[in-house]
Amino acid sequence: MEELLAQIERALRIGLTVVVAYLVALWLASIWWTFRDIRGRTTDIFLQIAATLLVAVFSFPGLLIYVILRPPKTLAQLYEESLEEEAFLQGIQVHNSCPVCKQRVEGDFIFCPWCQTRLKRTCVRCDRPLMLRWKMCPFCAQAVYTPGSGEAQPQVAGGQTSAIPQLRGADPEDTGPGTRPQIAARR
Template sequence: MSVEAVFGINSSGLNTAVKLLVLFLIVIYVALIYYTYADARRRIDDPLLIGCAVVASLLPFVGTIVYMIVRPPEYLDDVRERELEMQAAEARLHNLGFFLCPHCDGEVKEDFLRCPHCLRKLKDACTTCARPLDPAWKICPFCESEIPGVTPQPRRRRRRGAGDLAEPTAVSEPGS
């Protein structure tokens, strides 16, 4: 019976052990390529970068180690979950009537006219009832008074009379 020698080894037991070791290294190599692909899909949003990570992992063992060093530290699901938690916290603060100053990010209430931290003007006061007004409002919702400069004045339409339909007469200039 002829036994094929691997690396010049003629012993059948040792030859089998070397073949199993090579098979084990090939399985580990393929598993590392798949691991890099699966991990990159969970951590990276750009398909081009995922492809680059997989191509880098084709370098035996070194590519996966380099990918593990430069990969993003958190999963995309964790990033999205954190963003949702931040939006939920902002919505809860909004429902409580607490807001952040757009200039200094200090905590202000909905009815503040000025920020107590940076002293910048946040809203205008109604001239009639002195309550804070949102810049988008056309009238004060508390006292129903018009906001000067914001409230559009209603247009008055001029009715056409019989004299408007006639053609204008020529006015002669003096001295002609």
């Protein structure tokens, strides 16, 4: 009878040791995982230490808190997204492709020949192609008027743009240099 009790005790001790060893291994692995995960999500060294300590001290509840509070996106994901955004905005300039249909277009195309998207506008003074987002012609300093809905009828839009500088200054030659002091005064 006593021998049986001793055997049970021994078995329990072995079982307990295995369970404790398993939990310790899991705890160490969770600390290592947290350390690697937070390093991929922030470059802030204090945040990295805090997150690792949180899991090291509070173990699995700490890991749960970390997973809830950690930055939602990894640095690689953020970088990828910023690249995609940049590529979309600069699509015409960098890749020389239409941002809508992705077909290849030349740098001085005003419209996409494939899907008829307006890619650029022309300067009303020097007739050079301008990016749609530009506020001023970089070649002749002509201020650019942004038409609200000039996409459908480019001819009408061109007429509107040429009308605006005439409203601003009586002499067309004065429009370019005249706008610069106004911008400087606003700052």
